[in-house]
Amino acid sequence: MSRPWILIAPASRGIGAHLTRHLLRTTTAPILATCRSADTTAVKHSILSSLTSDDQKKSHSSPAAKETEALASRLKIIRLDVTSEPTIAAAAAEAATLFPSSTHHLRLALATPGILHPEKSPSQIDYDHALETFRVNTLGQMMLMKHFSPFLPKKSVKFSTLTDDNESRGLPPSHAVWAAMSARVGSTADNRKGGWYSYRASKAGVTSLAKSLDLWLAARSGERAMAVAYHPGTVKTGLSKGFWDTVPEGKLFEPEYAVERMCKVLADQVGIEGRGRFWDWAGKEILP
Numbered sequence: 001m002s003r004p005w006i007l008i009a010p011a012s013r014g015i016g017a018h019l020t021r022h023l024l025r026t027t028t029a030p031i032l033a034t035c036r037s038a039d040t041t042a043v044k045h046s047i048l049s050s051l052t053s054d055d056q057k058k059s060h061s062s063p064a065a066k067e068t069e070a071l072a073s074r075l076k077i078i079r080l081d082v083t084s085e086p087t088i089a090a091a092a093a094e095a096a097t098l099f100p101s102s103t104h105h106l107r108l109a110l111a112t113p114g115i116l117h118p119e120k121s122p123s124q125i126d127y128d129h130a131l132e133t134f135r136v137n138t139l140g141q142m143m144l145m146k147h148f149s150p151f152l153p154k155k156s157v158k159f160s161t162l163t164d165d166n167e168s169r170g171l172p173p174s175h176a177v178w179a180a181m182s183a184r185v186g187s188t189a190d191n192r193k194g195g196w197y198s199y200r201a202s203k204a205g206v207t208s209l210a211k212s213l214d215l216w217l218a219a220r221s222g223e224r225a226m227a228v229a230y231h232p233g234t235v236k237t238g239l240s241k242g243f244w245d246t247v248p249e250g251k252l253f254e255p256e257y258a259v260e261r262m263c264k265v266l267a268d269q270v271g272i273e274g275r276g277r278f279w280d281w282a283g284k285e286i287l288p
Helices: 014-026 040-049 054-058 063-074 085-098 127-151 197-224 238-246 255-269
Strands: 003-009 031-035 075-079 104-111 176-181 225-231 278-280
Touching (some): 003 085, 003 127, 014 040, 014 104, 031 040, 031 085, 040 063, 040 075, 063 075, 075 085, 085 127, 104 127, 104 255, 127 176, 127 197, 197 225, 225 255
Parallel strands (some): 003 104, 031 075, 104 176, 176 225, 225 278
């Protein structure tokens, strides 16, 4: 039986960091999380430190301290810059050593790179900012797919079940999921306000990439793996900080709620029949 592992890229801040903490709490599978910084130890400490109270941190013999050690043993942080293919290739090579295809498969991949340079009119488009937006948001996703999609299970892979392997807890039970972080503003069908030219276009590209990856997976993996695009809603992170005051009441989500919804939708609400499509935090489809 093949054992699952989880990929979160990147994970040093924002929704990626919160996803890592949430999945450490709610699953038992090993997690490979990435960061652009070379100081992976500091990133790991930052992620783990918020999982324990001050009293637990002071005690080295309590059950809570042992639990923290167990969480730390499941979390591997490696350097990866989504704008640098050599670092992505090196990270994938390390993943192959940690999780050989003969014994493991990538069950849940959360590709979350994203930056935003808002423009209200065409005259505000800055070439360098737009290029950076596409390098991170779109090409970053593409390169992650190139180097990490081979870890998704093929048709012949047999999963461990909940009855014989607790590592499947909290994960999609019968298939692997590649979730590419898109955004509702990347939907052409839903574009009613215009603006945000580079961000909208870059996220439209992400949704298209998820569809193309899923078509490849359908041929390679059958019902063992699928890809989807995902919109988490407007989340209270640094990415959206400049727009918090303009978000309608009840629609600015705390990161903890956003990642809980994301994992719920991907693991429980959207089955294999939802493959290749674009889903939001409520489990509703968004037209591209």
